[in-house]
Every structure is written in C-alpha cells, then in structure tokens.
Amino acid sequence: MSTNKSKVAVIGLGNIGKVVASNLVSGGREVIVASRKIEDAKAFASELGNLATATDVKSAIKDAGIVILSVWFNTIQELFKQYPNELKGKIVIDPSNPIAPDGNGGFKKVIGADESAGQILKGLLPDGATLVKALGSLGAASLAGEAFKKPGKVLFYAADDKSVNNTIETLIKDSGFEPVNIGGIDQSIRMEVFGELHEYGALGKAVTKAELKQPA
Numbered sequence: 001m002s003t004n005k006s007k008v009a010v011i012g013l014g015n016i017g018k019v020v021a022s023n024l025v026s027g028g029r030e031v032i033v034a035s036r037k038i039e040d041a042k043a044f045a046s047e048l049g050n051l052a053t054a055t056d057v058k059s060a061i062k063d064a065g066i067v068i069l070s071v072w073f074n075t076i077q078e079l080f081k082q083y084p085n086e087l088k089g090k091i092v093i094d095p096s097n098p099i100a101p102d103g104n105g106g107f108k109k110v111i112g113a114d115e116s117a118g119q120i121l122k123g124l125l126p127d128g129a130t131l132v133k134a135l136g137s138l139g140a141a142s143l144a145g146e147a148f149k150k151p152g153k154v155l156f157y158a159a160d161d162k163s164v165n166n167t168i169e170t171l172i173k174d175s176g177f178e179p180v181n182i183g184g185i186d187q188s189i190r191m192e193v194f195g196e197l198h199e200y201g202a203l204g205k206a207v208t209k210a211e212l213k214q215p216a
Contacts, residue, residue, distance in 0.1 A: 005174075006065030006091070006167060009034060011057055011079070013044055015140035016095055017070030020175060023147045025051045027174035034060035061086040066093060066171060068135065073098040073110070073117045080124050088128035091164050093171075094121050095136030097193040107193065118158060118188025132168055133158040135175070137191040138199045138206055146206040147176030153206040156191040160184045178209055 009032040010021040021031050025048045033041045033048070034057045041054035061067050061083050069076045073096040080087070098117040102108040111120065118133040125131050134157035138146065146153040155177040157168050165181060172179035182190060182197065189195050196202040 005029065005170065007032065007063060008066045008068065008171065009060040009064035010068045010070055011035070011060060012069065012071035012075070013040055014070065016136070016143065017068070018044065019140050019143045020068060020070055020095070020135055021052065022048060023143065023175040024171075025049065026148065027176055029171075029174045032060045032064055058083060058086060061090065064090065066091045066167070068093040068095065070095055070135075072096065073121075076117075076121060077124055080121070080126055084126035087126045091130050091132060091167065092125065093132050093134050093168075094118055095134060096121075097136055097198075099193050109194065114189070116189035116192055118185045118192070122160070122185045130161050130164055131159070131185060132164060133185060133188040133191065134168060134172065137197055137203075142199055142206045149176075151208045151210065152176070152178035154178050154180050154209055154212060156180050156182050156197050158182050158185055158187045158191065180209065180212070 008024060008029055010017050011034050013035045021033050024031050030051045033045050033052055033054050035041045038056055045052040045054035067090050076096055096117045098109055098111045099107040100110050122131050137156045155172050157179060169179040191197040194201045199205060
C-alpha cells in the first residue's frame with residue numbers, strides 16, 4: 001500500500017500502545033511496533049496484519065517520521081537520553097500521564113500538582129525533535145471502544161509548532177477520533193489525568209465536538 005503519510009512508530013506495547021497501533025491499522029495506516037522484547041513486538045505485529053511491522057526500538061525511531069512513545073512518563077525521559085540522535089527531526093508524541101498507584105486502588109500524580117508531563121518533557125526534548133501532547137486524554141478502554149464512532153469522539157492535542165498540526169490531525173482522524181487543538185505544550189496539564197479535558201478529570205467521559213460546546 002503506497003501512502004504519502006508519515007511512517008508511524010509505536011514504542012511500547014502496554015494497554016495504550018496496543019490500542020493506538022490497532023486503531024491506526026484499522027484506519028489504514030502503516031505502523032512500526034517496538035518494545036523492549038522484540039518477540040512481543042513480532043507477535044503483536046502478526047496479529048495486526050500486513051500494515052504492521054515489528055523491529056527494535058532504535059530502528060523503529062530511525063525509520064519513522066512520527067514516534068509515539070506509549071510508555072511510562074519516566075521511561076520517555078530515559079528514551080530521550082538514549083536516542084537523542086535518532087529522535088532528531090522526528091515528531092514525538094507524548095500520550096503519557098504522570099501517575100502511579102496510590103496504594104488505595106487509585107492513582108496519584110508523581111509530579112507537582114501544577115506540573116505537567118508535557119512541559120517537563122519539552123524541557124528535556126532532544127535538539128531538533130518536535131513534541132506533541134496527544135493520544136492520552138482517554139483511557140485505554142475508551143480509546144478502544146469509542147474509535148470510529150459516528151459522530152466522532154474527540155481526542156485533544158497540544159503543540160508549540162503549528163506546522164505539525166495538519167499531520168497530527170490526520171493521524172488522530174486515522175485512529176478513529178476527531179482532533180481538537182488546545183494550544184501549545186503549556187496547555188498539556190488540561191488534558192492529562194485529573195485535568196479538565198481528561199476522561200479521568202472534569203470531562204468524565206469521551207465526548208463529541210458538539211457535546212464539548214454545550215455548557216455544563
């Protein structure tokens with residue numbers, strides 16, 4: 001299948017990574033999947049079919065134009081340190097939520113109440129890479145269950161570099177959702193867990209654009 005769209009790599013095959021990769025394949029996008037265990041990536045790619053290929057993390061970053069880091073917030077920081085050269089020139093998507101189990105069956109933030117993963121990662125981003133906060137404003141169950149619905153449900157994104165907006169909006173549409181830009185990376189906290197635009201924050205559920213405009 002020939003396409004002019006950027007190649008997409010999904011790094012990390014936890015709940016979010018697997019759903020994002022599956023949704024993109026359902027939307028006709030080619031994806032490269034990678035995880036620390038190459039066997040896991042190969043097995044998952046074969047489940048996804050012809051549009052998916054598996055490789056190691058370094059090769060996946062190198063071969064893609066868009067790199068989705070669907071790993072824990074702390075692991076993203078490690079990948080920045082490990083692959084600064086490979087990430088140069090790439091659009092790096094951060095879907096992370098800076099949380100950990102609170103010991104009571106819930107979650108707590110692992111950074112300050114007024115801090116966002118997006119802004120912290122922006123400060124650590126390798127030179128020449130472009131950071132986008134996206135694909136993390138819904139939980140894995142909603143990402144899987146609400147994709148490709150009519151009318152479409154919303155996924156928010158934030159980016160400082162507006163030149164990538166069209167590319168990101170196409171990616172979000174191909175994953176089965178309606179893109180809504182909320183501004184620059186300094187707006188990230190609004191779409192991270194507990195924020196006003198996250199499913200596990202004030203928003204409370206997946207919404208359509210029409211529902212978003214209705215007053216509470």
